[in-house]
Amino acid sequence: MSERVRVAVVGAGGWGRQHARAFSQHSKAELVGVWSRDLGRAEARATDWHTKGFDDLDRMLDETTPDLVSVCLPNTEHFLLTRQLIARGIPLLVEKPLVFDLAEGETLIREAAERDLFFAINFNHRYAVPVLRARDDLAAGRLGELEFLTWRFGGEGGSDHHPHANLIETQCHGIDLLEHLGGPIESVTADMTDAQGNHPTVVATLRFAGGAVGSLLGSYNSSYAYPGTHLLEVNGHRGRLLIEDTVKRYTFSTAGEPTREVWEASYFDDRSRSFEQTFDTHLDALLPALQSGAPPPVPARAGLRALTVATAIIQAHQTGRRTQVPSG
Template sequence: MGIDFRPPVAVRVPPTDPPLRVAVVGAGGWGEQHARVFADRTDTVLCAVVGRDPGRTRARATAYGTTAYTDLAAMLSAEQPDLVTVSLPNEEHFAPTLQLLRHGVPLLVEKPLVFDLQEADTLLAEAERRGVFFAIDLNHRYAEPVVRAKALLDAGELGDVVFATWRFGGEPNFGTSPHANLVETQVHGFDLIEHLCGPVVSVMAQTYDGARPGVFTTIAVALELASGAVGTFLGTYDSSYAYPDSQRIEINGTSGRLVVEDTVRRLVVSRPGDEVSQVWQAGYFDDEARSFHTTFDRHVDAVLRALRAGDEPPVHARAGRRALELALAVARSAEQGVRVPTPPG
């Protein structure tokens, strides 16, 4: 079938530059992945962990052999980091991110960027004005099945895309916003649909709040793509990550179909009229490719290369702003019962 399923070759070159000093803002669950990555690398030094809770921050810093701070300005003054990463509760990103941008330090922030478009625009304008490196962690792009899917699509192996499907969801992560599922979880879906298939130009949505009235825990969306393709999108807090296929991407083209199962588990490529499919899944010793957490390690590799080269981030914070724009358009569509245009730019 002409598809090369050999693994991409990764060449590790010993670092010749001094290690970059990296500070992590956030001592919560995913913040530990940030601490782990930068403490383990040979080309970075984890110089600080900043948190709000003194005990938890001190414990995290001790576990990774670094210094704990509860004051962001004090950390910046004392440590002079080369890069700061932000992994805070989803609805509390704006103020510390703005403070860091005004300090002029390069940033890698967790998704979602923020919950408000005006705040997103303020952050992006500040970064532009100061020339700050401003990356966002949309790490699903770096899952091996997604990387391979992107290569197949870019090479035209599926022909013209006809339809795309996204499904993702499990246990809830409630905040104060009624649209937490849309903004903090489904950000990955909005980003990946556009990353793989091109711009979404309109949305029509239906939402469900039966489990928690006033909180929209499941959303179903009909997508219109700029290419003329159509899409379906289902995001939920009313399911479980223990279920098989809790995350699924299906892209059907005129020359074939691909399916990504559970982000990192499997990629299946099929051809019209052919009952034999090609499958990629991680081999026995390939623990790295089957781990969801190491999608972040892969993104960090790309971030550090770009930062050292003076290039734009591989996933700029603008992508977080775009995902938020699509999420809020979905919310508006559901509230008003109308199709909402979402032209890019």
């Protein structure tokens, strides 16, 4: 592979703009094409970043010979096109959610594994500075044995495309981070609001394999304009950490101490305060991994895992009983 990874972006929507921007601006990448079903949109996006637009996927792949394809499509349209790309044997980075159906997700993971394919997913919350600091403090043992973890995240959203859209496509970040910081979730209970068969708000109680308990509260009937729209807390016997609005603030407190350690981005540190640029930081890890033949830093299997936990939450709500989460 050359010094710069040749990348084609599939999708010309809102978040696809961030994919095109990030790859175009990254020193280890070269954006070689943008695909959309609408040629006009593909060409307009490509023009922004001095590359070529396509509405024929196979033609783009044949002409541009990418080292990596980055897939950023409407959330419910991931399965068929991702499977088509897996069949072409091209390394992939896909957006969350992996898919909405567990069997479809298992199919994608299996077919990629059969080809020993580099297959990554963009859980970019992992690359926010507060989350990176949280991982460091947990690894250093500063929190001690974990007692509870809680995630809250609410904003505007629509559930017309899937009754559990909020849980699967947005709270997947919460499921991923809670396990990223607290280890595997082994069982869940849940309740949800009901809006003509859709479930815009979900609350789940969680039991972790390590003995801690936790909660997840997510809603599409809130507002991203509200202060404190997002909060993640991890509480241990020796200390507590708080992550506010993903990129805004990180606070560590030692048990019994009235003073706290607080991180916030400094005046000129626009990148650290930008949610969008958590994707750039993910690429800082992903592109060298691809070039060196290492596994992706966030494998697509993490997307399947988040969907597995989400499916257990749905089952717990439907049955009114605590539901075991399959391991893996």
